[in-house]
Amino acid sequence: MEHLDALHSLLEADRWCERVRAQRDHLPEQTELAEVEAQLRTLLAALKQAQAVHDPLASAYQAAHQSAASLVERRDRLRKTLDTSTGGARELESITHELDSVTNAAAEAEDVELSLLLELEPAAQQVDVIKGQAQPLVARRADLQATIAGLVETLNEELASLLVDRDTRSRAVPEPWRARYEGAAKRVSGAGAALVDAGRCDGCRIALSPLDLDRFKATVSGELMECPSCGRWLLP
Ligand SMILES: [Zn+2]
Numbered sequence: 001m002e003h004l005d006a007l008h009s010l011l012e013a014d015r016w017c018e019r020v021r022a023q024r025d026h027l028p029e030q031t032e033l034a035e036v037e038a039q040l041r042t043l044l045a046a047l048k049q050a051q052a053v054h055d056p057l058a059s060a061y062q063a064a065h066q067s068a069a070s071l072v073e074r075r076d077r078l079r080k081t082l083d084t085s086t087g088g089a090r091e092l093e094s095i096t097h098e099l100d101s102v103t104n105a106a107a108e109a110e111d112v113e114l115s116l117l118l119e120l121e122p123a124a125q126q127v128d129v130i131k132g133q134a135q136p137l138v139a140r141r142a143d144l145q146a147t148i149a150g151l152v153e154t155l156n157e158e159l160a161s162l163l164v165d166r167d168t169r170s171r172a173v174p175e176p177w178r179a180r181y182e183g184a185a186k187r188v189s190g191a192g193a194a195l196v197d198a199g200r201c202d203g204c205r206i207a208l209s210p211l212d213l214d215r216f217k218a219t220v221s222g223e224l225m226e227c228p229s230c231g232r233w234l235l236p
Contacts, residue, residue, distance in 0.1 A: 014191035
């Protein structure tokens, strides 16, 4: 029964192809990559939130720092002017008055600067912590992407050579079995034949009725039947 052997051989080749496809499409690295990407998305959302707190504080601190620095500079200049002044009493009084008010303003500005700094520091730390958590994940993501690309390429090469072998085996199946095998293979996107395992078609896993099971037992003669559920050849 040449056609039966040829169909078994083709089924074997298709199952190898299915295994390699399944391996390629369900890489454990792909699962890990999805987890890493989910973690990164969570961290990115947290980073945006932390930056929304940090960034306005940082600009407010910058502004406060500049305004305190210019007041301090003005105060120091006035002190120097006062120390070296040769002017009259009225002029000295006016400088002293200005110095007092600038000194007060500088002290207030420095207080504002300090309180902003105290708020800014934990906010900046929060941003750094999140970036620190993301860094190894970004590196892991790149590793996984490279590994997956390599594995997919290798498995695709393997699949290509299996498909060449599969086509040779397909051409060895005589008609009409070949055409019907290929028709079923196209419909189910896999092997076009199946075996019967514990009363079930092992292609679609659906149990055969007692009547069909009796019919199947008679196919050892070479008169094949198709699975009533999925249409694959049921090979004895
Ligand atoms: Zn079936």
